[in-house]
Amino acid sequence: MRTDITKINENTPWTEMPEGSHIYAAGTSAMFNTGEWRTNTPVFLEDKCKQCLLCAPVCPEISIPVKDGKRLAFDYDHCKGCGICAKVCPFDAIVMKEGIEP
C-alpha cells in the first residue's frame, strides 16, 4: 500500500507504517530541516563573488541554489554548515561564522 509520507509521524501506529520503512515519494529530504544541526554558518559576501560557481556543486545538501547562471543566497533551512563551500571559494566570498545565525 502506498502510504502518504506527510502523514507519518510520532503518533502513527505500527499497522499504518509504510512496509519496510519505504518512502513512497521523491525529494522528501526537503521536508527535513537539517539546518537545525548547524553549529557554524557560511556567510555569502556578494561583492567579492565572481560567480565562478565552484561552490554550488560541492555542497552536500544542495543548499546553494543556482538560477540563470548565478548563485543565489544560502538555503539556511538545509545548510548543515560543513564549510566545504568556504574552503573551495577562490575569492574569499564565503566566510564561516560561529553559531547557527548568519
Add this chain to the structure above:
Amino acid sequence: MSAKEIKERMSGNEAVAYAIRQVEPDVMPAFPITPSTEIPQMVSNYIANGQMDTDFIPVESEHSAMSAAIGAEAAGARTMTATSSAGLALMWEELLLAASNRLPIALTLVNRTLSGPININCDHTDGMGARDTGWIQIYAESNQEVYDNFIQAYPIAEDPRVHLPIMICQDGFITSHAVMNINLLEDEEVKKFAGTYNPEEFMLNPDNPVSVGPYAASCFVMEHRKAQEAAMENSKEVILEVAKKFGEMSGRQYGLFEEYKTEDAEFIMVIMGSAAGTAKEAVDQLRAEGHKVGVLKIRVFRPFPEKEIAEALKNCRAAAIMDRCESYNGNSGPLGSEITAGLYRSKVFIEAVNYIYGLGGRDFTVDTVREIFAELKQVADGEIEAPQHKYIGLRQ
C-alpha cells in the same frame, strides 16, 4: 494431482539447480563455497546453454552477493542466491537488511558447519546462526523435498501478507551430493505455479518513486520491527496455503512439520534435515518389534511452529530433541531451547531431552536412534535422570 511425473535421479544440488532453471528468476548474484558451489555452476551452465534467461552476476564475495541481491530485488527483479557456511556468515549484515526492507529474495542454503575447527561437512551451525535475521527458513530431508521446497519459495515470500526473504535449506553432502530417485515436474507446471513477479512498488519505476532503506529515528524503529514480526507470523498460513496448492499439483503433501508414526507414540524424536530419514528407519525397526515410537520432522523452522509442536508432543511420555548445532548457552542447542520453551508456554510437561548430534558431518546411525529411544524409556520410567545436552557419538 494434475502434473505429469518425470522420474529421474539427481543429487540435491542438481535438483535445486533444476528447480531454479524451471522457476527462472531474473537475477542471481553468487559466490562459490563448498558444498553449494555446484548450484551457481549448474545454473551458469543452463544460462550458457540458452536453457534459461537469468542474469548471473559473478561477485567477489558473499557480502557482495547478498548486497547485489538486495539491489536487484529492490529494483523490481525476482532474485536469488546460493551459499553455505562461512558464505552465509559473511552475508549476515545484509540478511537483516533483506528482511527489514521486506524483499522476497530466495536463498538456497546447503548446510555446512562453521569454523573452527575448519570443516566442510554438514551440521546446521550456518542456518541456526541466521535464525534471528528475519528470514523464513524451510529445511529438507531429501533431494525431493529441497526441489519441492524451492518451487514453493517465491509464492510464499512474494505473498503480500508476507514480503519476506526465504531460505531453502538442505544438508551439505548428505543431501546436496548424494544421488537419489526424484519425481520432477514439467517446466510449464512449475512456471505456472511460481508465476511472474509483479511487485507493487519497485525502484526502477519513474512514475512511482520509492526510497528503500532510509534512516529511521527512535520514534519509528519499534513500529517497523513489529510490522516485520507480524509478517513472519502471517507467513505460517501462507506456507500452508502454498503447500496445499503444491500438493494438488504434485501429489506430495507438506506442512509445518511431518509426523511419522506419532499418533499413538509413547516416545518421539524431534529432528530436522536428512537425519530424519535415519530416525524413520529406526522407528520402522522398533515398531516391528512392538515399540510405540515416532518421528516429528521439522520442515519450517522460521516461523517456528511452537504451539503446533507442543500440541503434537503432548500425548507422548518423552521426546528427544535433536540439535545438529551447538548454541554455547551452557544448556541446550537451538531446537532444545525453543521447543522446551514452547512446551512450557503450552503447559505440556513431558520429559524433553535435548541431544547434540552430527556436528561437522559426524555419522548418525540407526543404532544411535535406537539407543536414544531406549534411553528415553529409562527417563520416562524414572530409572535415570534426563541426560540433558548430551553429545551423541562422543568419545568419552
